[in-house]
Amino acid sequence: MNKNDAGRTVFILRMIILILGAAMVIIGLLGGEYTVVFNKAVRICLECIGIG
Amino acid sequence: MHRDRIKASGSSQKVRSVIQVCSAVLFNGYLTGLKRGKIFTGKTKSFCVPVLNCYSCPAALGACPIGSLQAVLGSSGGRFPFYVLGSLMLFGVLLGRAVCGLLCPFGLIQDLLSKIPVKKISVPKKADRLLRYVKYLILAVFVILLPAFFRNDPGGSFPWFCKYICPAGTLEGGIPLMLLNPGLRDLAGPLFWWKVILLAAVLTAAVFIPRFFCRYLCPLGAFYSLFSGFSLVRMTVDKESCVVCGKCSGACPMSIDPVKQLSGAECILCGRCRDVCPVSAISLNLPQHSDGSKDRPLPGTGSGPSAF
Numbered sequence: 071m072n073k074n075d076a077g078r079t080v081f082i083l084r085m086i087i088l089i090l091g092a093a094m095v096i097i098g099l100l101g102g103e104y105t106v107v108f109n110k111a112v113r114i115c116l117e118c119i120g121i122g
Numbered sequence: 123m124h125r126d127r128i129k130a131s132g133s134s135q136k137v138r139s140v141i142q143v144c145s146a147v148l149f150n151g152y153l154t155g156l157k158r159g160k161i162f163t164g165k166t167k168s169f170c171v172p173v174l175n176c177y178s179c180p181a182a183l184g185a186c187p188i189g190s191l192q193a194v195l196g197s198s199g200g201r202f203p204f205y206v207l208g209s210l211m212l213f214g215v216l217l218g219r220a221v222c223g224l225l226c227p228f229g230l231i232q233d234l235l236s237k238i239p240v241k242k243i244s245v246p247k248k249a250d251r252l253l254r255y256v257k258y259l260i261l262a263v264f265v266i267l268l269p270a271f272f273r274n275d276p277g278g279s280f281p282w283f284c285k286y287i288c289p290a291g292t293l294e295g296g297i298p299l300m301l302l303n304p305g306l307r308d309l310a311g312p313l314f315w316w317k318v319i320l321l322a323a324v325l326t327a328a329v330f331i332p333r334f335f336c337r338y339l340c341p342l343g344a345f346y347s348l349f350s351g352f353s354l355v356r357m358t359v360d361k362e363s364c365v366v367c368g369k370c371s372g373a374c375p376m377s378i379d380p381v382k383q384l385s386g387a388e389c390i391l392c393g394r395c396r397d398v399c400p401v402s403a404i405s406l407n408l409p410q411h412s413d414g415s416k417d418r419p420l421p422g423t424g425s426g427p428s429a430f
Binding site: 080083084087088090091092093094095096097098099101103104105106107108110111112113114115116117118119120121122 | 161162163165167168169170176177178182184185186189190193194197201203204205206207208209210211212214215216280281284285288291292295296299300306309310311313314315316317318349351352354
């Protein structure tokens with residue numbers, strides 16, 4: 071694989087990851103996953119501080 | 123010219139430190155929490171920050187992505203973490219491990235500790251190579267597999283990494299809350315003291331081995347390292363200009379050889395290698411073009427004074 075091909079492959083993979091990441095964020099938001107994150111983050115996590 | 127480079131190197135170190143401090147303040151800007159010993163409960167806690175920053179820190183304004191990943195995987199019903207993984211993928215592909223080198227508050231603490239003037243330990247190459255895999259093991263076992271498949275609670279599973287390992291949680295969440303909240307202090311048992319001992323061990327190790335936690339233990343760094351090959355922020359070395367003096371590898375806090383491994387899985391893009399390069403062969407670059415043509419150095423990088 072020459073340098074141009076390698077660069078193009080990296081560019082395409084980067085775009086795929088960007089689009090996939092954005093799509094996953096949207097799916098997660100629509101599925102209400104942010105509420106799980108929020109509910110965990112607004113209560114003192116007893117495990118995190120070593121008493122859970 | 124040499125004096126100019128030393129001057130530029132000093133100023134770039136200052137800029138890097140300013141970015142690290144600003145980032146730590148941005149992610150931990152709820153000062154009222156530090157006064158009252160209570161954590162922030164505003165809407166920004168729905169968002170994952172890109173760094174390892176405990177959401178039980180009284181000053182934290184966002185959610186820790188590693189804690190959130192475990193919380194979603196371990197929630198009742200065991201859903202797939204689309205939102206958290208998607209956020210991490212975006213951070214990974216946009217910034218890569220520059221998050222570790224420039225934004226992480228726990229990285230900043232380790233950088234400060236490594237400034238203590240003691241003789242640094244050079245980890246033997248074979249041991250170093252093996253130890254670097256430990257962070258991937260922690261990511262796979264403690265962050266993903268155990269919370270997802272080991273149901274130990276009627277409501278799901280607890281966050282194994284946070285509970286048994288995370289030194290950032292102890293430093294940013296556990297110790298401040300224990301100091302500020304007498305009610306919690308009474309509940310401290312063997313698990314808390316285990317975590318304090320682990321934190322003390324990690325911080326002591328960071329004095330002698332720069333970025334000890336990032337090198338060997340951090341699951342978030344392990345995740346971002348998977349995206350190092352694709353991240354938009356990259357550093358490159360002009361091998362034609364390189365004089366193979368070895369100064370860059372001597373300055374690297376991750377103890378890698380930047381000439382061979384720049385922007386690789388272990389490179390945290392801190393830019394220290396660029397600061398010490400006598401021939402300005404290392405530069406912070408814009409992403410490659412789709413046709414693979416040569417990267418374009420950012421203004422102020424490569425030759426001349428650097429941005430950070």
